Amino acid sequence: MAAVTRRYHALFIVLALAVVAASVVTAVHAADTPRRGGILLAVIGADPPSLDPHQESTFATMQLVAPLYSTLIQIDPYSYPKIIGDVASEWKISPDALTYTFKIRPGIKFHDGSPLTAADVKATYDKLIFPPKETRSVRKGAYLAVASIDAPDASTVVFKLKHPSASLLENFASPWNVIYPKKYLDKDPNYFMKNVVGSGPFKFKSYTPGASFEGERNPDYFVKDRPYLNGYKFFISTETSVRAAAVRSGRAYIEFRDLPSAEVDAIKKQLGDKVVVQHTPMTGQFGIAINNTVKPFTDERVRKALTLGLDRYTGGRVLFGLTGLKDVGGLLRPGTEFAMPEADLQKLPGFGKDMEKNRAEAKKLLAEAGYPHGFKVVLKNRNVKLPYQDFAVFAIQEWRKIGIEAEHRPLETAAWFADGRDSGNFELIIAPTVEASDDPDVFLRRYTTGDTQNWGRFTDPVVDDLFSRQSRALDPAERRKVILQLQKTVLEHAYYMPGLWWSRNVVHWAKVKNYVAPPNHYANQKLQDVWLSED
Amino acid sequence: MGTYITKRLLLIVPTLIGAAALVFVIMRVIPGDVALLIFGGDQAGQIDPKQLADMRHRLGLDQPLIVQFGTWLWGVLRFDFGNSLWTGRPVIEELLIRLPLSLELAIAATIVSVLIAIPLGMLAAIRQDTWVDYLVRVVSIGGLAIPSFWVGILCILMLVIFFGWGPPLEFTPPWIDPWANFQMMIWPVVTVGYRYAAVTTRMTRSTLLEVLREDYIRTAWAKGLRERAVVIRHALKNSMLPVITLVGTEFAFLIGGLVVTETVFTLNGVGRFVVDAVAHRDYPVVQALIFLIAFGFVVVNLLVDLTYAWFDPRIRYR
Numbered sequence: 001m002a003a004v005t006r007r008y009h010a011l012f013i014v015l016a017l018a019v020v021a022a023s024v025v026t027a028v029h030a031a032d033t034p035r036r037g038g039i040l041l042a043v044i045g046a047d048p049p050s051l052d053p054h055q056e057s058t059f060a061t062m063q064l065v066a067p068l069y070s071t072l073i074q075i076d077p078y079s080y081p082k083i084i085g086d087v088a089s090e091w092k093i094s095p096d097a098l099t100y101t102f103k104i105r106p107g108i109k110f111h112d113g114s115p116l117t118a119a120d121v122k123a124t125y126d127k128l129i130f131p132p133k134e135t136r137s138v139r140k141g142a143y144l145a146v147a148s149i150d151a152p153d154a155s156t157v158v159f160k161l162k163h164p165s166a167s168l169l170e171n172f173a174s175p176w177n178v179i180y181p182k183k184y185l186d187k188d189p190n191y192f193m194k195n196v197v198g199s200g201p202f203k204f205k206s207y208t209p210g211a212s213f214e215g216e217r218n219p220d221y222f223v224k225d226r227p228y229l230n231g232y233k234f235f236i237s238t239e240t241s242v243r244a245a246a247v248r249s250g251r252a253y254i255e256f257r258d259l260p261s262a263e264v265d266a267i268k269k270q271l272g273d274k275v276v277v278q279h280t281p282m283t284g285q286f287g288i289a290i291n292n293t294v295k296p297f298t299d300e301r302v303r304k305a306l307t308l309g310l311d312r313y314t315g316g317r318v319l320f321g322l323t324g325l326k327d328v329g330g331l332l333r334p335g336t337e338f339a340m341p342e343a344d345l346q347k348l349p350g351f352g353k354d355m356e357k358n359r360a361e362a363k364k365l366l367a368e369a370g371y372p373h374g375f376k377v378v379l380k381n382r383n384v385k386l387p388y389q390d391f392a393v394f395a396i397q398e399w400r401k402i403g404i405e406a407e408h409r410p411l412e413t414a415a416w417f418a419d420g421r422d423s424g425n426f427e428l429i430i431a432p433t434v435e436a437s438d439d440p441d442v443f444l445r446r447y448t449t450g451d452t453q454n455w456g457r458f459t460d461p462v463v464d465d466l467f468s469r470q471s472r473a474l475d476p477a478e479r480r481k482v483i484l485q486l487q488k489t490v491l492e493h494a495y496y497m498p499g500l501w502w503s504r505n506v507v508h509w510a511k512v513k514n515y516v517a518p519p520n521h522y523a524n525q526k527l528q529d530v531w532l533s534e535d
Numbered sequence: 536m537g538t539y540i541t542k543r544l545l546l547i548v549p550t551l552i553g554a555a556a557l558v559f560v561i562m563r564v565i566p567g568d569v570a571l572l573i574f575g576g577d578q579a580g581q582i583d584p585k586q587l588a589d590m591r592h593r594l595g596l597d598q599p600l601i602v603q604f605g606t607w608l609w610g611v612l613r614f615d616f617g618n619s620l621w622t623g624r625p626v627i628e629e630l631l632i633r634l635p636l637s638l639e640l641a642i643a644a645t646i647v648s649v650l651i652a653i654p655l656g657m658l659a660a661i662r663q664d665t666w667v668d669y670l671v672r673v674v675s676i677g678g679l680a681i682p683s684f685w686v687g688i689l690c691i692l693m694l695v696i697f698f699g700w701g702p703p704l705e706f707t708p709p710w711i712d713p714w715a716n717f718q719m720m721i722w723p724v725v726t727v728g729y730r731y732a733a734v735t736t737r738m739t740r741s742t743l744l745e746v747l748r749e750d751y752i753r754t755a756w757a758k759g760l761r762e763r764a765v766v767i768r769h770a771l772k773n774s775m776l777p778v779i780t781l782v783g784t785e786f787a788f789l790i791g792g793l794v795v796t797e798t799v800f801t802l803n804g805v806g807r808f809v810v811d812a813v814a815h816r817d818y819p820v821v822q823a824l825i826f827l828i829a830f831g832f833v834v835v836n837l838l839v840d841l842t843y844a845w846f847d848p849r850i851r852y853r
Contacts, residue, residue: 043704047811049573049621134593136586193623208632209622210811211803212705235704237801245691246801249701270696414567414816422571452584 038532040232040512043243043252047210047236050193053176054128057138059521062175063256064213064234066525067227068111069178069198072102072121072157073169077529080518081437083173087116087199087222088157097164097474100172102157108222110181111196111203118151123182125149125159127189135189142171142442145471164472166479167441174436175523201227201528211236221528228514228531240386247275247507253532254508257521258282260386261321264505276510278517282502283333284434286325286391288379289455289496291427296375301365303494306428307350308362309402314355315394316500323387325500331447331487333501333519336438337476338483348491362402374403380420380429383410388430391499421455431455434502436522440483441471447490458495536844543840547833552608554829555822559604562818568596569620569816594620607822616823621815626823629808636706637804639716640723640796641789647728648735649782653771655732656739656778661766663744671736678733687726687799694722704801723800727793731785738781742774749773775846783839787832 046060053061053069073091076082085091088102108116129146131137145165150158161168171177178198184191196204201223202215216231235252237243244263246252248270259267264277288306296302312328319325327333328351330340345351352358366374379396382388389410396406406428411419420426435442446453448467449460466486473479490496506517511533518524570590591597595606610617616626659671695701702722707715746752747770755765794806805824812820 049815050623055573131586133589136590190623208705208803209624209629210633210808211801235801236803237704237798238807239798239801241688242691242799242801245695245701246704249695249699251701251704270699412567412814414572414814415565417571418567 034228034514034529034531035533036228036531037230038535040229040254040527040530040532041252042232042234042254042256043246044234044236044255045238045240045243045257051196051207052190052192053178055136055138055190055193057176059257060236062522063525064207065178065196065198066175067200067202067215067232067527068196068204069200069526070108070116070222071173071175071177071179072125073173074175074526075173075437075518075523077518077524077526078516080523081170083169087121087179091169093169098161100159100161100168102159104155104157105222106155108199109220110199111218112181114181114183116179116181116199117154118157119154120179120182121157122149122151123185124177124179125157127180127185128177132189139171139174139176141445142167142174164474165441166471166474167439170437170439171441175525176436201526202229202232205231223528226528228529229527232527244507247509250509253512254506254515256506256517256525258324258504259507260324261505264507267507271509274510276508276512278506278508278515280504280506280517281327281333281335281519282324282434282504283436283438283520284432284502285329285331285333285498286387286430286432286500286502287496287498288395289421289426289429289431290494291424291429292456292458292495293424294427296369296371297427299369300493301369302371303497304349305362305365305369305402306399306404307491307494307497308358308365309399309404310350310395310497310499311355311358311398312351312500313353315391315398319387319390319394319500320503323390324503324505325387325391326503327501329501330491330498331496332440332443332483333438338438338440338480340484340487344484344488345491348488349494350497351491359402366403371403374405376405376407377427378409379406380416380426381408381410382416382430383412387502388432392430395499424457429455431496434520436520438519440479444470444483444486447486447496456496458493460489460493460495463489463495540837540841543837547830550833551826551829555608555611555826556604558822558825559600559607559818562813562816562821563600565816567816569818570594570596572815573621596620603818607819611823611826616826617819619812619817619820621812621817621820626820629820630805630824630827633803633805633808635708636802637790637793637806639709639720640727640793640802640804641786643720643724644727644731644789645782645786647724648731648785651728651732652735653739653778656736657743657766657771659736659740660743660747661762668740671740675733675736678729679737682795683726683730683793684795684799686729687723687796690722690726691799702800706803719800719802723793723796723802726800727789727796731789734785735778735781738778739774742777743770746770746774772846776843779842779846780839783835784832787828787835790828790831 044060044063046058048056048058048061048064050056051061051065053065071086072088073083074086076084087104087108089105091100091102093100104118104121110116126149128137129140129143131140145161145163145168146159147162148160152158180192181197184197201218201221203218205214205216207213213234214231217227217229221227235246240260243255244259244267247255248267267275268277290297290303290306292298316326316328330345332339346353366372379392381392392408396408399406420429433443444467445451448454448464463486466482470479470482470486473482508515513531513533514529516524570587573590595603607617618625619629655671659668662668691701703715703719706719709716752765752770755769790805792806793804794810797804797807809824812824
């Protein structure tokens with residue numbers, strides 16, 4: 001009897017284990033199987049000036065409307081910076097790199113029901129590259145090589161170039177270049193500043209300026225079985241602590257841009273495994289533009305002293321927790337294909353790790369330039385705390401150690417542009433560089449003569465020539481060589497002072513699945529693959 | 536009375552034109568314009584000077600100042616406040632999105648502040664220099680000393696940390712969902728109400744103390760009237776004139792002046808709209824809002840003056 005009982009016990013245990021094992025397997029499987037439905041709730045720190053990404057350069061526009069549109073090609077949401085198709089199923093580049101031919105997928109519909117054809121792609125890129133007088137195109141400088149655009153049939157678009165352009169394909173994948181229906185552009189090139197007619201995974205639902213923006217599932221989306229979500233909704237709040245509290249309380253599931261580490265730690269401490277933090281580097285750098293046209297900065301020795309006096313490595317440690325500013329690098333993001341290797345970088349002024357030696361060298365240069373006791377200078381800045389003001393305060397206390405007394409002058413954004421960047425009315429000014437990709441053309445154009453982003457107003461024909469050469473160099477190895485030379489030239493002459501490369505914390509509830517944060521807050525915002533494991 | 540009201544109404548016209556002209560000039564004196572800001576977002580794209588000039592032309596910023604002001608004023612006379620230079624939408628449309636929220640907040644906060652302030656002020660005055668008075672003074676000085684935004688942030692953080700709950704992020708009008716509206720508005724209303732109650736409490740206390748020392752109050756006591764009758768019927772009504780002025784001015788201020796509170800509680804109100812418009816150099820919006828806020832102030836002041844006659848029948852307007 002006891003043996004039978006033991007046998008039953010054993011059988012029961014085996015069965016129980018089998019049931020537990022089966023349910024674990026099912027649970028794991030269920031966790032990995034995308035679930036349909038739900039509304040993704042997000043918070044965003046700004047209201048968009050308009051809804052037209054062609055005309056705007058703020059994440060506030062991009063994050064709200066990206067899910068409503070398609071682009072010609074795109075950055076792979078799971079594998080930055082790999083390029084994959086979007087409305088283009090395939091593309092071909094001629095051997096001389098002067099003709100780019102794109103094939104458009106059939107059966108794509110805009111949200112108004114009209115078909116998306118090559119004519120719409122051509123109209124979109126005509127607006128971007130050759131904007132009509134009454135509109136503007138913020139990024140048209142990236143397409144200077146394009147001579148003409150043709151749409152020989154409904155599914156083919158051909159770009160003809162004046163000269164080869166190494167960055168062109170990356171620029172075509174820019175998330176800003178959303179495809180508009182031609183018929184609306186023909187009526188009014190500014191139509192999309194206030195209206196949305198896209199072909200993306202979501203359709204426009206509502207927008208209350210200053211409060212919220214909503215999209216709903218597009219059942220006719222051309223990618224089969226996507227999107228998973230029924231919709232998404234952004235709540236607009238300019239206050240960082242309020243956005244953090246919104247995520248913490250579950251009123252919002254994600255903040256796509258960035259939250260300071262202190263807020264992130266508090267959220268993580270309270271919610272534990274209920275939230276996920278994706279920490280990514282950023283295609284953005286905070287540096288200082290030196291006005292090369294005013295004394296004493298016309299003297300290279302003074303510029304070098306300034307850059308030698310900044311302890312970037314300590315800065316990265318001190319400022320990271322407060323601001324997300326972290327990595328020491330040159331003019332391109334550290335660790336990327338065309339970035340300067342650390343060993344080479346450390347040989348350049350201001351990048352060596354021995355700060356005592358750097359400061360001694362800085363003081364020597366200042367004395368040689370006629371400033372043995374340093375001098376006073378004004379550092380203009382934007383009156384935005386994170387990370388502008390924290391970075392400036394750090395730089396100022398660093399320069400004090402070599403005898404330079406900098407007065408911090410934060411300005412409203414409008415004055416920062418008008419009374420600083422655009423008029424050249426500054427000695428030193430905080431000059432960030434934040435772009436949608438690591439593309440060297442986009443990042444390095446600002447160091448060429450007369451470029452509107454050349455805040456420091458310097459001219460060096462060598463840099464201009466190197467920029468032009470790298471831009472047309474189709475062999476990556478050759479291009480890299482030229483780019484390294486360009487970076488070395490700018491940094492050796494201290495025309496501009498790179499500070500620290502930014503990083504970001506994307507905090508979201510663990511129930512938000514399939515979102516991979518790229519190294520900037522512009523890309524991968526279409527949300528077509530994102531799903532919620534629970535409401 | 537009729538002549539007085541007509542005179543006051545006529546005075547509104549030069550007051551508003553003066554305010555509009557002042558704002559117009561100030562906005563043009565400060566550096567920067569909306570065209571620059573439109574081109575220079577956080578990515579600060581390439582700005583072509585020709586495109587910038589075209590944009591300024593399109594927005595009418597290249598016209599002589601007097602023409603710009605005249606055009607705007609002519610629009611105002613036709614109740615057309617123009618379009619926002621930043622968003623392109625009609626200013627009135629933008630304002631109507633935000634006005635219900637600001638009005639609700641201003642009205643509710645004023646009611647809360649009056650409901651707190653008058654009884655507390657009275658209590659402090661009639662129990663002068665007792666522990667009750669000291670407590671009221673501490674509470675009211677606290678309200679004056681602690682910034683509303685700080686109280687607001689503390690309020691939100693405490694809700695989130697202790698209850699894992701935060702107020703809704705989007706305004707729902709009370710006629711659509713009263714409960715959702717209550718959940719969102721209660722916190723800013725209490726925060727702002729407390730701040731303004733502090734001011735009004737102190738004013739009520741001091742004016743009531745002054746009135747309680749008047750001869751006619753002494754006479755009332757001497758007649759053997761009960762405390763309630765002396766304080767409420769004789770003293771309180773007569774001490775209310777400065778308090779009414781204060782509450783009226785505060786109410787007018789609350790409609791457009793709660794920028795920080797609106798930011799903390801993600802309220803899409805008029806105050807935030809004004810500040811954003813100034814930052815964007817959105818001239819038509821700033822001019823229209825200042826014009827309308829000035830109009831609100833003038834009207835509230837007129838109403839306050841007219842209520843004086845009810846509180847003090849000796850006042851006669853000519």
